[in-house]
Amino acid sequence: MKKVKKYNNITGRRDFLRKSLISGCVLAGGAIGLEKVFSGENDSGEKVKVLTPDGKVFVANSDHLKEFRPPPVTNEEARKGIPNRKFVMVFDLSKCDGCKTCTAACQEMHFTESDREWIKVFKMKDATTTAPYYFPKPCFHCDNPPCTKVCPVNATYKRQDGIVLIDNERCIGCRCCMAACPYSTRFFNWSHPDPRQVAATANIPYSPEQSLPRRMGTVEKCDFCPDMLREGNMPACASTCPMNAIYFGDQNEDAVTNASGVTVRLSQLLEDNAGYRHLEELGTEPRVYYLSPKNRKYPVPDMESPVKKQGKAMPMEMDMGNMKM
């Protein structure tokens, strides 16, 4: 279910994404094939036009077509990570207006229940005299992760590209990592997943990079959408933020990009805006940075009322180009 990836394909713009161009084409071909199959799925024997991975169009009987699934990366590859990358995320708090579009896109992408927010938007007020602000929080993918240290079975691990993942086929559900995470980032699958969700995710081949289908009794959390990264796309949250408050990129390249495709130097961005990391004193070395909510572009949040709820995720077909502010 690679629907969300159509949100923002920035393949051409970015060098590291260009490398995966070929695989991206294959996947695009696959996706089109898939749509054709869906369009005629009740009409057995109907002739449909199909685009092959090498760019040829031909007509085929829909009965003979099978849904295309890209093969998942192997468990070993999922443990190593994408070579020569150091993924990093930056939140510009002066732009975040708490709309929770990122949360909704994340929930759509990962088929999560509405009460489970891998990226959560907090309303923060550090002291009675300081101004409140919105504070979106994904997993910080710490460089000194307290969670992976305590895992007894190496089910959660740190990759060389900076991402912390969970192998839900190995997790024993002891919840040590949840106790160890100081940011309350991890979620436990307390019960059987929703049947609709099971149906929607049943055909997804398992890989720790997708952690789908989810399994009862295991832990899950924000994963920076590594399957999207492999295809040269940004994580769902970063590519949908209507305020362009989320930057995502590679620390090795010193470049981060936001939803509207603006790429800036990471070091410059942090320098100009007094970038910081949340709870730096804990020494966990987060890979997520924040820019202070200075000169904000939205009214100060009302601490009494709950954060605005974006009931549904944005429609799949929505063109991100039209969303620019």
Add this chain to the structure above:
Amino acid sequence: MVNETLNLPAGQAGLKNGIEILREDCLRPLQKWGRSTLIWIGFLLLVIGWGLYCYIHQLRNGLGVTAMRDYVSWGLYISTFVFFIGISHSGTLVSAILRISKQEWRRPITRSAELLTFVSLLFGGILPIIDLGRPDRLANIVIFGRVQSPLVWDVISICTYLVGSTTFLFLPMIPDMALCRDRLTVCDSRFKKFRKWLYTKMALGWKGTKSQWHTLELTMTTMTIVIIPVAVSVHTVVSYIFAMTLRPGWDSTVFGPYFVTGALYSGSAGVILGMAAFRKLYHLEKYITLKHFDLMGRIQLALTLIYAYLNLNEYWIPAYKMATAEGRLLTDLFYGSYSKAFWTCQFGTVMLPIIFLAIPKLRKPLMISITCIIIVAGAWVKRYLIVVPTLLHPFMPIQEVPESWSSYFPNYVEFSVTAACLAGIFLIITLFSKLFPMIAVWEVEDGLKIDYDKQAAIYLRTKREEEEAKILEDRLKTGSETIQQPA
């Protein structure tokens, strides 16, 4: 017990008589299973059955059937796990420490203490497995085990301690098993054939030869020395599960000793309760005497004082500073939703017992039992207060989650499963006490012999002194005569 007149052959007879009475007294509870015992066992089985049903319900539908949610991801199960592991320190304390310091009075209470260790450790070890989301993948701990994880330290040290304490329980049982093998099979008791087989197997061919005694003494001494550091390590690494995190309330350097003293404090209270129960139920008043309660009361007092001191360190130091996140937790504990339970624990189950235990008149079986029930219950609640409030005060604020996630109280599933574990502990203790003597017969015999030897020695010495005095007197008399003669 020693014959008053003590011309030696008659004294020997007196000792033999004393040993005979002891053996009779200790083996009597094994011979009859009263109706009350059967009702008690039936009740325990009922509790275990219901708990098992709830656990199967939990297995099928996930841990979501408990009251735990993403914020409070550890609840009653883990609190009880810590509590049971704490109780399991009892055996080491009484048996090993008193054995190594040659406290003769320990002899009649070692068996029950060692049993309590074994059983509470067994169920303490089961509880984290009950708490697992995927118990079917338990083998992953062996297959993919990471030695960096505090949970793996726990598995290693609890398994070591379980093996050690089982050995420690079993070794001194061997001569008693031989006794049971030789005696009980002739009398009328339930499961006669099974018992004969069991005692014969467990006696390991014990004949009481000199070399066998020597081997037993040697292994017992070795085990005594080995088991103490293992026991200390167990509760230390249990505390490390919490202390190795950054969470306010757990991120504490005093957690290791705090948990170990907490364990000894609750464990020795458990031993006193066991003493009181078996004394009453099996009429062992002759062997478990008021002196035992007085001495155990003193030990309990010392341990409670140390525990109170560590409590002071654990709460007063951060409370003085009131750092942001820790301050929020402490405010909740001191004045907030947990304040009643917290202060009841601090004053009701630590300070009050100190007063009770310090008064010699109150170190009598009934009063000390009440004190120990307060202590054990308090230790359990305290474990809960260590685990749960910290989870409810994370660094990030708890916002926009269903109401039920931001508070926690165990529901019927957790209570039922935990009650089943407690019932399991009682069931094993009951069955054990109906199959094996609850007093280490040979150890008490040894004590009697030592007592006898001492008294005999005293008697001989006074006798010799009397004779010497007589001789001296005679000599003096004759001496005075000899002095008088030349004059």
